Amino acid sequence: MKLLKNATSPFARIAHAALIEAKIADLEIQTVDPWADEADLLASNSAGRVPCLVLDDGTGITECLLIATFAERQGKGALSASDPKSLAIAGTGIGVCDAAVQILIGRRIVSGDFADHAFDANPIAARRRRSVADGLKRLDAMVLDTPGERLDLGTIAAITALDYVELRFPGAEWISATPRLSALRELASDRPALAATRPPL
Template structure:
């Protein structure tokens, strides 16, 4: 298997963590810049986005959550859906909303400039980040021991990504419970080795 990724993408981080938690911590990785149209990435993913996973048969898998789904089919245990799959999927959806809104804000800045943040669409994305993180803070995913579920993975990835991309964001609410969860999970190898870095 070979994972095409970069070191900032929250979607790639979800795939990396899921792979590691399923016992594939040491698969080959290729660093690519999705915005530079790397030929290997374009071949693997018509959308030229990371992550893309090449299976041992050479079949490309794209979309972070579909990679998680594929992993679940290949190796059901340990499950990334936890003891209450409906709750895990519900919370993971909220966290993916944060990730999408944060990434779209960065893309909006690429299309225009930092003024995107104050535009009607930019403010809508910011509202999503604040509202979705507040909902997760009010009802955070739990992690005791064992394998973190998709809600934990996506929530930690979302908060780390928001803090990485918006380090001085005065508009971010206090998130003590999510912050504690993030600190605990980031001590775990799969999370620690995939922390976002420029």
């Protein structure tokens, strides 16, 4: 099977990390640009977004949490993705990623360029910043002190959220420190699911 992804999408990272943690064999990775209307991506995902998992029979599974659900079932328990606390953390982590991505997309809608921050003055941008900041605070209170022997979906999503926010909003003064989540990230840093999917600096 083949995962269509790019290097920076937090959703693609969650899907990829879940597939690695679930020990899915013969996983091919195809890097695509979700903003370029690439034919391979549009053929498997009408929304034209990453991630998209294409099975050997051509079935396309979109949405990172659905891919994680598939990974959990295929992996026969190697990925823990159904414990209620882990699901609560995963949902909060995805909420942070979603709000952060929406700020980037807002910038692109307003000025056509991620680097132009005109959108950031919009009240919707302020709401999304609040979601990011409050979500990270909540994750900091919720996450495990140490990663389990196998990473669970909540831990994957929480660390992905922190890495993505730091990538997109380096040094932002509206984001508080996250000592527990940062410590968990450090402890889990060499786990293949995280190390092999880390976004570029």
